[in-house]
Amino acid sequence: MPKTRKLLGLILAMVLVSLALTSCVAPSQTGSGTPKPSESTPAASTPSEPTVTLKMYLVGNRQEPDTPKVLEELNKYLKDKLNVALDLNVFAWGDDYDQKVNTALASGEAIDIVFTANWAANYYVNAASGYFTELNPYLEKYPAIKQILGEDFLNGSALNGKNYAVPTNKEKVHNWGYLVRKDLVEKYNMDLSGIDSYEKIEPLLKIVKDNEPGITPLCIATMDAPFQLLDWDRISDDDVPGALYPDNRNNTIINNFLAPESIKYYNTMRDWFNKGYIHQDAATMQNQIELMKSGKYFAASQSLKPGKDAEINASTGIEWVQIDVTKPVMSNRETTGALLAIPAASKNPEKAFRFIELLYTDKYVKNLLDYGIENVHYKKISDNVIELIDPANSGYNPGHGWKYGDQFKNYLMSNEDPQKWEKFLAFNDQGLVLNSLGFVFDKTNVETQISACKNVVQAYYKQLFTGSVEVEPTVKQFEAELKAAGVDELIAEMQRQYDEWLKTK
Structure with missing residues (x-):
């Protein structure tokens, strides 16, 4: 019996020593660059579960x-x-x-x-x-x-x-404008003040065309075009007709692709295309940022915000300066x-x-x-x-x-304004709240017309946005095909739903 008691005592002592040693071992650490889990993060899953x-x-x-x-x-x-x-x-x-x-x-x-x-x-x-x-x-x-x-x-x-x-x-608001190459702005001492509409950048484009044979003045790819500076308050997709003016002037939905402002834009782009301000293959281009990285373009239209130029500097490896053209608005966008x-x-x-x-x-x-x-x-x-x-x-x-x-x-980033996020908050406070904020269009009744109109817009917008075609005959054909696709019924349904929604505001 005494031997048994001694043996049990020895085993008990070994167990206690083992437990003490185990408690002294530090918990495993994630790599040195990994922060501790935040308190707001859910707890990890049970280890036995498969990843x-x-x-x-x-x-x-x-x-x-x-x-x-x-x-x-x-x-x-x-x-x-x-x-x-x-x-x-x-x-x-x-x-x-x-x-x-x-x-x-x-x-x-x-x-x-x-x-x-x-x-x-x-x-x-x-x-x-x-x-x-x-x-x-x-x-x-x-x-x-x-x-x-x-x-x-x-x-x-x-x-x-x-x-x-x-x-x-x-x-929570947006505006539109241009990004322009900083080196060329400084080289030619360009005046960026007073550019408060898309067409007023033309003197700068001319300077580049006349003096920089290896540089295309304006970069356009798909919907990334100065057309966006018209800032239509679209009711549906970018390639679906139907929009409000972006200044709350009225509550009438129009065919934005055929509005007088858009026709004027198409003619301006055609003029710029013929002057060599736009790449001859612009209608086939797909990725504006990748084109900007090439260093072969001077200006590009962009959706802007505080510090957008610094962000694109980092993305492209080229220094840009932003020109804010349109006023900030708050929309469903x-x-x-x-x-x-x-x-x-x-x-x-x-x-x-x-x-x-x-x-x-x-x-x-x-x-x-x-x-x-x-x-x-x-x-x-x-x-x-x-x-x-x-x-x-x-x-x-x-x-x-x-x-x-x-x-x-x-x-x-080191090239960004230290007050960037404070300026974001101030930018958010500047925006005009559009009448349509919160309106969601139900496409159920006009899905056929939407699909047909999308196909027509896709067939024409790249050529018109880039000035690659003669405007008058192209717009005439564009208009006829949209009408055949049911654009009038589509916009009437948009207007009906919007009017009903306005009554509930």
């Missing part, structure tokens, strides 16, 4: 070469956070992205997250078609996004009180200008939503996707200021910052 891969479709210039490296870093972090991995797929602006996403949604492909907007993978159409998951239950269960955006802004993208996507927290949706075919909608939430709450995740890996793609100047490493030749310089999450968590 879920989330497929995400995003619009952009290209699939950056170093995307696999960035995702490798990100997925180490996401493994601990949510037990998920991201598979990011970027498709080119315009028709490429729309075709890829719309085809995938219609076929029921198991995508988990897609970028959508009123101008890309059309939010209204795809939500109404049942291709997007209703997010209200997740917004209630995980309230951080609602708290960051505010209910009013979030409600601006709701359809019949239901949210099918979440908007980026960014500027902002509430649905950049959103993330979860397709109905996703097999992991809750995991997808929790990842989306990180883009609003987790500064590390947001900036890793925006700028890449520290000391590889950028270096830190201070805690919140960075400098890109060789941006023109970088393997990761996607310019994603405004497309998702909370943009106010983005690092500032």
Whole structure:
């Protein structure tokens, strides 16, 4: 018995020593560049669960070469956070992205997250078609996004009180203008004051045409054209006729493609095309940012905001100066200008939503996707200021910052105004609130006319926007084909719904 007691005592002592040693071992750490999990981030999944891969479709210039490296870093972090991995797929602006996403949604492909907007993978159409998951239950269960955006802004993208996507927290108004090459502005001492309409940039274009034989004065690609400086308050897609004037002058919806202002624009572009201010192949160009990176263009029309020139400097590796032309307005363009949706075919909608939430709450995740890996793609100047490493030749310089999450968590670049975010807030306060804010057009009754009118616009807009064709005969044919496509019935239905909606305001 004494031997047994001694043996039991020895075993007990060994167990106690073992427990003491175990308690002294430090917990495992994530890599040195990884911050601690934020309190607002949901707890990680049970380790025994298999890691879920989330497929995400995003619009952009290209699939950056170093995307696999960035995702490798990100997925180490996401493994601990949510037990998920991201598979990011970027498709080119315009028709490429729309075709890829719309085809995938219609076929029921198991995508988990897609970028959508009123101008890309059309939010209204795809939500109404049942291709997007209703997010209200997740917004209630995980309230951080609602708290960051505010209910009013979030409600601006709701359809019949239901949210099918979440908007980026960014500027809430917009204006239009030009970006022009800083080196050429300084070389020729150009006067940028007084350019308060799209055509008043012509003297600058002439200077470049006369003195810089290797430079095309104006860069146009698809809808990225000075036509946008007319700033029509569109009722539907960019390529669907029907818009209001952007100054609240009245509540009459017109065919914006055939309005007097648009006809004047087509004639101006034709004149500029004949003078050599516009590239002869402009009607076939697809990606404005990639063209701007080439260094072969002087000016490009752009949607602007405080510090847009600095952002494009970083994206292109070329210094630009912005010319604000139109006045800021708040429209449906902002509430649905950049959103993330979860397709109905996703097999992991809750995991997808929790990842989306990180883009609003987790500064590390947001900036890793925006700028890449520290000391590889950028270096830190201070805690919140960075400098890109060789941006023109970088393997990761996607310019994603405004497309998702909370943009106010983005690092500032060293060439940006330290007061950028304060100026964003002031910019938001300047905007004229358009009468149509909150109006959502229901296309159900005129889907045939919309489809037919889209086809007609797609057949003509590139040639007219770039001045590549004679205006009068082309507009005459354009008008006839739109009429045959049912444009009058379409605009009448828009007006009917808008009038009914105005009565409820």
